Amino acid sequence: MRETRWLPYALLLPATAFLLAFFLLPFIEVALNAFTPKGGGPFSLNHFRTMIGDWKFGPAVRNTFVLTLIIVPLQTILALALANLVMKVQRRADVLLYILTIPLGISDLAAGLIWLAIFEQTGYLNSILSGLGVIPGPQTILSYQNMWVLFAAVILAEVWRATAIMLVILVAGMGLIPREYYEAAEVFGASAWKRFLRITLPLLKPSLQTALILRTILAFEVFAIVAALAGTNLQVLMGETYAWQFDFQDNGVASAYALLILAISVGFTVLLLWALRDRTGVRA
Amino acid sequence: MFRINKGQRLAVLTASVLMTTAATGVAKADPLLFWSTAATPVEETKMMREQVLAGFGKPVQYLAQDPGPFATRIGAEAQAGKGTIGIIGGLHGELASFSSGFVDLSDVVGKSGAKVNGAYAALGKLGTSEQKYVPWMQATYIMAANKKALQYLPKGADLNNLTYAQLIEWGKTMRQATGSPKIGLPAGPKGLIHRFFQGYLYPSYTGSNVVKFRSPEAEKMWGDFKALWAETDPGSNNYGFMQEPLMAGQVWVAWEHTARLKDAFDKMPDDFVAFPVPAGPAGRGFMPVVVGISVPKTSPDAAEAKALAAYMLKPETQITTLRVTGFFPVVDVTLPADMPPSVRLSGAAVAAQSSASNAKPSLLPVGLGDLNGKFNKAFSDTFQRIVLRGEDVKAVLAQQGDVVKSILDEAKAPCWAPDPTTQNVCTVE
Numbered sequence: 149m150r151e152t153r154w155l156p157y158a159l160l161l162p163a164t165a166f167l168l169a170f171f172l173l174p175f176i177e178v179a180l181n182a183f184t185p186k187g188g189g190p191f192s193l194n195h196f197r198t199m200i201g202d203w204k205f206g207p208a209v210r211n212t213f214v215l216t217l218i219i220v221p222l223q224t225i226l227a228l229a230l231a232n233l234v235m236k237v238q239r240r241a242d243v244l245l246y247i248l249t250i251p252l253g254i255s256d257l258a259a260g261l262i263w264l265a266i267f268e269q270t271g272y273l274n275s276i277l278s279g280l281g282v283i284p285g286p287q288t289i290l291s292y293q294n295m296w297v298l299f300a301a302v303i304l305a306e307v308w309r310a311t312a313i314m315l316v317i318l319v320a321g322m323g324l325i326p327r328e329y330y331e332a333a334e335v336f337g338a339s340a341w342k343r344f345l346r347i348t349l350p351l352l353k354p355s356l357q358t359a360l361i362l363r364t365i366l367a368f369e370v371f372a373i374v375a376a377l378a379g380t381n382l383q384v385l386m387g388e389t390y391a392w393q394f395d396f397q398d399n400g401v402a403s404a405y406a407l408l409i410l411a412i413s414v415g416f417t418v419l420l421l422w423a424l425r426d427r428t429g430v431r432a
Numbered sequence: 433m434f435r436i437n438k439g440q441r442l443a444v445l446t447a448s449v450l451m452t453t454a455a456t457g458v459a460k461a462d463p464l465l466f467w468s469t470a471a472t473p474v475e476e477t478k479m480m481r482e483q484v485l486a487g488f489g490k491p492v493q494y495l496a497q498d499p500g501p502f503a504t505r506i507g508a509e510a511q512a513g514k515g516t517i518g519i520i521g522g523l524h525g526e527l528a529s530f531s532s533g534f535v536d537l538s539d540v541v542g543k544s545g546a547k548v549n550g551a552y553a554a555l556g557k558l559g560t561s562e563q564k565y566v567p568w569m570q571a572t573y574i575m576a577a578n579k580k581a582l583q584y585l586p587k588g589a590d591l592n593n594l595t596y597a598q599l600i601e602w603g604k605t606m607r608q609a610t611g612s613p614k615i616g617l618p619a620g621p622k623g624l625i626h627r628f629f630q631g632y633l634y635p636s637y638t639g640s641n642v643v644k645f646r647s648p649e650a651e652k653m654w655g656d657f658k659a660l661w662a663e664t665d666p667g668s669n670n671y672g673f674m675q676e677p678l679m680a681g682q683v684w685v686a687w688e689h690t691a692r693l694k695d696a697f698d699k700m701p702d703d704f705v706a707f708p709v710p711a712g713p714a715g716r717g718f719m720p721v722v723v724g725i726s727v728p729k730t731s732p733d734a735a736e737a738k739a740l741a742a743y744m745l746k747p748e749t750q751i752t753t754l755r756v757t758g759f760f761p762v763v764d765v766t767l768p769a770d771m772p773p774s775v776r777l778s779g780a781a782v783a784a785q786s787s788a789s790n791a792k793p794s795l796l797p798v799g800l801g802d803l804n805g806k807f808n809k810a811f812s813d814t815f816q817r818i819v820l821r822g823e824d825v826k827a828v829l830a831q832q833g834d835v836v837k838s839i840l841d842e843a844k845a846p847c848w849a850p851d852p853t854t855q856n857v858c859t860v861e
Binding site: 285290393394 | 805809
């Protein structure tokens with residue numbers, strides 16, 4: 149017994165060191181950057197003032213929220229439906245799951261480029277439509293003139309690429325629900341919809357919570373797909389962070405943006421933890 | 433099974449947010465590291481390594497970078513007082529901000545035996561008594577047109593002596609004849625349209641690039657530009673290098689950097705013509721671009737870096753560099769007859785442009801250092817707000833003028849040509 153007491157700590161050490169070196173330290177530096185005026189000096193909110201004063205700040209916040217609030221619910225519904233489908237399949241459900249998760253193996257940017265190849269002026273969609281004679285010649289689809297098309301393209305690409313991460317978590321969660329509940333419900337004549345509503349959803353809450361938190365955080369960081377499909381026509385928070393860091397060479401404002409994204413992510417995480425908390429534990 | 437506890441959740445959250453801010457840097461020991469913003473397209477980088485640098489005889493690792501990461505690492509190494517970058521290649525404006533971290537290269541020009549353009553060599557001193565960079569190559573922005581477009585030229589218009597009014601009329605005729613706008617501008621994320629405003633439109637309309645930012649002439653200019661934009665392919669907002677839409681036939685007439693037209697001219701030499709930029713009421717504004725080579729004080733092998741700089745200035749190397757990048761020599765050379773079509777086409781247009789009687793050359797921003805990006809943003813923001821979002825010209829110019837003014841104040845930069853160069857901090861009227 150005595151020899152093994154230190155073992156858990158030793159096993160945790162590499163991960164702790166990694167987190168300290170690569171996440172906590174950079175985080176502290178970013179936080180300091182955000183509140184230190186250019187050229188040093190005492191605490192100041194100047195970078196935040198610059199950030200909010202920039203005309204792109206409003207659109208960036210609005211677009212990021214609109215995208216997240218459309219994409220995440222859409223993906224939740226889709227992932228639930230697909231997870232049900234995977235659970236229903238009797239034979240080789242694993243193969244179906246693998247196929248559905250293929251987009252997960254592709255990087256964000258690559259996913260954006262795939263969809264760009266479809267929607268571009270010289271892309272597949274244009275070639276097919278003009279080949280069929282539906283349109284006279286190549287049209288500009290992804291243009292600043294039709295913002296809703298840009299939004300739709302980004303949403304489509306995001307849904308295609310990232311629904312699978314929720315699906316995997318939900319399938320695992322559904323696998324943990326005891327079959328007996330369903331059998332009992334069937335005995336009492338509960339419809340499939342009712343069983344889903346009364347058994348699957350409540351018992352799936354912990355997995356759903358995890359999936360939603362992961363997905364929401366990632367949605368607030370949406371960047372590469374937007375950059376590929378909409379360029380600078382569609383401003384998002386992470387895109388602005390990148391632009392301030394690398395294009396405008398202003399580390400302070402970029403840090404301010406990073407902290408804002410962190411704050412929003414923490415806020416939504418807390419909200420989801422609260423909204424989907426396990427109430428049974430409280431009662432017991 | 434997939435349960436994650438609170439601690440892990442926090443870690444995931446912190447991780448995903450912070451991933452984006454963590455920078456990476458890999459140290460290489462042996463070959464001389466050539467850190468550069470030139471020849472960034474993959475093919476050019478490859479040719480730069482295989483055709484230009486291979487001739488130096490010693491191993492050189494050429495890494496082409498975007499301006500942001502380029503400057504970040506140079507700044508970090510200078511600050512740390514030690515580094516792995518052996519030699520640096522960048523635009524005048526990109527190098528200017530690090531001038532105190534560079535060694536004096538006065539002896540390099542002599543050692544190379546080449547006759548370097550005097551005006552560019554003087555620019556390379558960056559206002560000091562030392563040669564902070566040696567000029568390496570030069571380029572500028574010109575116009576390119578598909579020959580199919582020439583039939584729609586306005587009556588009496590001379591391709592080598594166009595005005596912006598004629599360009600707009602030309603665009604209108606092309607749009608009416610073909611059903612879609614045929615003028616193209618590189619206004620995408622990787623495009624250089626801010627240079628169009630800084631070095632072409634503003635000098636052509638106001639005779640200034642900064643001082644008259646919100647003058648009545650500037651208001652007229654933005655009004656005209658809106659008319660030009662109406663004849664411009666809406667895809668322009670995504671274009672980075674105009675050679676691509678030109679070759680695809682999507683765009684017939686474009687303004688672009690010579691290096692970014694190279695492919696179109698080389699691959700389809702019989703389809704295109706190159707010609708000087710149009711003139712406005714105040715002259716034919718254009719912007720020569722100078723790329724220079726510096727050696728940082730933290731270079732692991734400054735002597736070898738200097739030898740490489742001298743090698744890059746040799747006439748033979750300069751000609752190979754021209755073949756590879758489309759950037760023109762900065763030393764006296766006799767061009768061989770077998771130069772690629774892009775050199776012939778661009779060369780003639782560049783010469784006609786700089787020798788025009790109403791030529792108004794304009795420098796890339798000088799003395800802005802790491803504020804260059806914000807300065808460019810001020811111009812592209814003005815464009816996006818006035819043209820794309822349709823905001824009021826006068827109001828936007830007033831606000832963006834304040835932005836430009838505050839950048840100049842922060843940089844304490846004196847004006848640069850064509851604005852009158854004085855020692856005082858440049859300001860917006």
